[in-house]
Amino acid sequence: MAAGARLLLTETSLVSDETALLALFEDLALAAGREIMAHYEAGVSVERKSDASPVTEADRAAERVILEGLRATVAGTPCVSEEEASGGVLPACGDEGFFLVDPLDGTREFIERRPDFTVNIAYVKAGAPVAGVVYAPARGLLYSGRPGGAFEAECPDGAIASRREIRARARGNPPAIVASRSHLTPETEAFIARYPGAETVSIGSSLKFCMLARGDADLYPRYGRTMQWDTAAGDAVLRAAGGRTLTLDGEPFTYGPKGGEGLEAFANPFFIAEGRARD
Template identity: 45%
Template sequence: MTYDDLIPVIRRLALEAGTRIMEIYDGPDFDVKLKSDESPVTAADEAADALISAGLRKAFPDVMLVTEEQADSHSLQGDTFLIVDPLDGTKEFIHRRGDFTVNIALVENGVPTRGVVYAPAKERLFYTTADGQSVEETGAFDLDTVGAVSPISVSEPDNSALLIVASKSHRDQATEDYIGKYQVADSKSAGSSLKFCLVATGEADLYPRVGRTMEWDTAAGHAVVTGAGGQVVRFDDHTSLLYGKEEYANPFFIATAPGVVLKKP
């Protein structure tokens, strides 16, 4: 598998999954079930997962696949793997708030090197190209023809007036306390991996996450931030956030433009 092989496949699968998700989103009421960890799952999560998993296994049968909706994959371990959250931001989907994404990423030696984040309700598509540069594509999002593509880049922040984005569904007092350590020009909330993408485009300087996440929640957004010149670091010691951890659970982390002077917890 080469990056030139990978990018068209994950772009297409993200768009196809987004179309299926929106059919359910725009349709009549849908059932919501609870998984063993009490997190919600819908028919849209399951349909998108089936579509993406089948496409990745057909295209790259020799590459390990980890996906949120397939618990058997959570015990797999390897240096190189594809990792998928077919519908990141299920709570935003359930409440029809639009801030949900399709996430597909490649991890190599603990680092998300390529990824795609598609927000179908927002009509925003972000991904890394084969050479590692992050871009935002605009247009009609044709499956076979790439539209207008613009390179994206993190901000050159003014540390006396930062733009901060935080979780919409998990914005708690611990998050507010950490944000309070900075000089803030504006603070907004967003759902799913859109927060990473706002950092990648320079629409936000800093995204702190003081709460539980899994690697499938973050890998694609992490790749997009890195490809835009940013960084994703652990909250506790500001070292790089790595992947392939036991049970794919993340520590708290910060996604940021490198010019931000990070505060200790």
């Protein structure tokens, strides 16, 4: 569906049509990716937020593109986006549906000129990520997922050139485990040690979820701090591909304010993401 046609939809019909919503997310992610790559090629100036995490003008420019696009099309749907949230903008949201946006996930990868950074946009309803897009502009790859299917698209020039359906694989024995390159913890190392002979792969940002979704890995343990905007889009792709994300207690992983104040209301518990169980 073309962008102009999408704008003719009512807001209610758009958020209830995951295919149209996903197409909007893809357009906005590609546009944000172009902003990010312009900064990537020009050089990066790094600032620090109040929690000492890095932020760049690329984060802010990408966020502006996404939020302007969402608010022009679905203005009444709450949107929680990382940089706005860090500045204290946290709209009320709940089971009726809201957006989660990380305009530049993997800022450390971006700063260190590794290609694993992504643009993440997701729609959450009743605690579940029902549609999401993860775009890796430096890799020229875009992943999208909605109920009924997950897809990988090649974007060699910042536009979608080809697309294929992807599916999480049945778990191998031993499994392949994907872990965070920047946040490997003793708990993660202990988890990996439970699977003698397991292949381990390190990659940054929400691409870890996408590796499971495309059948390149089986497990992604996360014993470290993440926020809901870090995970919702990748989790949506994984679920659409037949995988799942669970808390350490084996409960379904959910989204939305969970108590606490400010940013802490959107902090994630530790989790295990996995592809399909062995057939």
